[in-house]
Amino acid sequence: MTSSQQKALHLDGPFGKFVVKPKDIQKPEPSEVLIKVYATALNPADWKIQKYNPPFVKEYPYFLGSDIAGVVEEVGEGVTTFAKGDRVIAKGTWDDRHASYQQYTIVDADHVAKLPENVSFDEAASIPLGLATAVIGLYADCDRPQGVKKLQPPPWEAGGEGAYKGKAVVVLGGSTCVGQFTIQVLKLSGFSKIITTASLHNADLLKSFGATHVIDRNADLVAELKRALDGDSLDLIYDAVGAKDTQAQALELLAPGGQFIAAAMVQVDKAAYPNVHFVTLYASFRIPAFWPIGKSLFSKLHDLLLSGAIKPNNVEVLSNGLAGVADGLKRMENNEVSGKKLIVRPTETP
Numbered sequence: 001m002t003s004s005q006q007k008a009l010h011l012d013g014p015f016g017k018f019v020v021k022p023k024d025i026q027k028p029e030p031s032e033v034l035i036k037v038y039a040t041a042l043n044p045a046d047w048k049i050q051k052y053n054p055p056f057v058k059e060y061p062y063f064l065g066s067d068i069a070g071v072v073e074e075v076g077e078g079v080t081t082f083a084k085g086d087r088v089i090a091k092g093t094w095d096d097r098h099a100s101y102q103q104y105t106i107v108d109a110d111h112v113a114k115l116p117e118n119v120s121f122d123e124a125a126s127i128p129l130g131l132a133t134a135v136i137g138l139y140a141d142c143d144r145p146q147g148v149k150k151l152q153p154p155p156w157e158a159g160g161e162g163a164y165k166g167k168a169v170v171v172l173g174g175s176t177c178v179g180q181f182t183i184q185v186l187k188l189s190g191f192s193k194i195i196t197t198a199s200l201h202n203a204d205l206l207k208s209f210g211a212t213h214v215i216d217r218n219a220d221l222v223a224e225l226k227r228a229l230d231g232d233s234l235d236l237i238y239d240a241v242g243a244k245d246t247q248a249q250a251l252e253l254l255a256p257g258g259q260f261i262a263a264a265m266v267q268v269d270k271a272a273y274p275n276v277h278f279v280t281l282y283a284s285f286r287i288p289a290f291w292p293i294g295k296s297l298f299s300k301l302h303d304l305l306l307s308g309a310i311k312p313n314n315v316e317v318l319s320n321g322l323a324g325v326a327d328g329l330k331r332m333e334n335n336e337v338s339g340k341k342l343i344v345r346p347t348e349t350p
């Protein structure tokens, strides 16, 4: 490996293996920042892409990793808001330039925030994709049919905090990474009743984020949701799980014209629910339509973290840096990870 190279995790082919190999370190273009990645997180999409070889993956090797916590190494022309040595948090994107399963990566300065000292690099790495998925599903246009409204404004913008006081919402899978951030932003938006499903050993954690009711994920959901709603109208469900049974049960309670925001797959037959607006999303701030909300979020993320308004997931740090990713993903695929994020430190790659 030469001095202009780094170690990066390559998915080496369709249904292939994750292999650590040398790769050139990228140069930041104008408006971009080169970040030395101190911590990154494992996400379900990583093992799904390896296992299913989805059609959007056009060429291999493919580069994954969506979460960046690290230190600015170099800034591109025109970047004045960051300087070499700044501790930062940013969102990665799946390509050789922007993915986070490498020791250095590139992010546009619009989507980088300084990391306050009260959040460690390992904790910070648990945040970007989960928070982006919550924020884009709730506050961006996504594929909502005409006339169906996103929540507005987001809680960190003027008039957003507490705007939904008095409303009830259901989050399926509150202890997923996405669910934990969805609960937190819904709380900031003021929802009075935030009902979620999880294994009950995660109940205290989810209540600390703002859940008002935690229902055992294996309970009779219809009965428990009715009890929790206690006559309140349910206009919004956010699903971070993608399980057919729970989707069908929760949909029984959704008011006509309500929204079902699906971070994971919609497994029910949408045609059977003509009065429901299904909303799907792809959580990337590099999509032009989502760029502005990403810029808005990252402009306030430092303060949201410093004040504790947004808290990271609990984390477990794996050994061997990028070489530890494959084993960690197996644990996730086998449902052996509950209520926490698996983290690796690319700088510790042997």
Ligand SMILES: NC(=O)c1ccc[n+]([C@@H]2O[C@H](COP(=O)([O-])OP(=O)(O)OC[C@H]3O[C@@H](n4cnc5c(N)ncnc54)[C@H](OP(=O)(O)O)[C@@H]3O)[C@@H](O)[C@H]2O)c1
Residues within 6 Å of the ligand: 043, 044, 045, 129, 130, 133, 172, 173, 174, 175, 176, 177, 178, 179, 197, 198, 199, 200, 202, 217, 240, 241, 242, 243, 246, 262, 263, 264, 265, 281, 282, 283, 284, 332, 337, 338, 339, 340
């Ligand atoms: N659309 C997008 O762009 C996008 C972006 C990010 C993620 N996603 C998708 O969103 C989903 C969540 O991702 P994630 O990273 O947040 O997941 P995760 O943190 O890896 O999820 C693990 C959690 O899933 C929970 N869980 C599993 N089955 C459940 C069920 N039937 N009911 C309630 N909870 C259940 C477990 O909760 P307990 O331990 O409490 O039982 C566990 O804590 C995945 O399908 C992922 O692929 C989509």
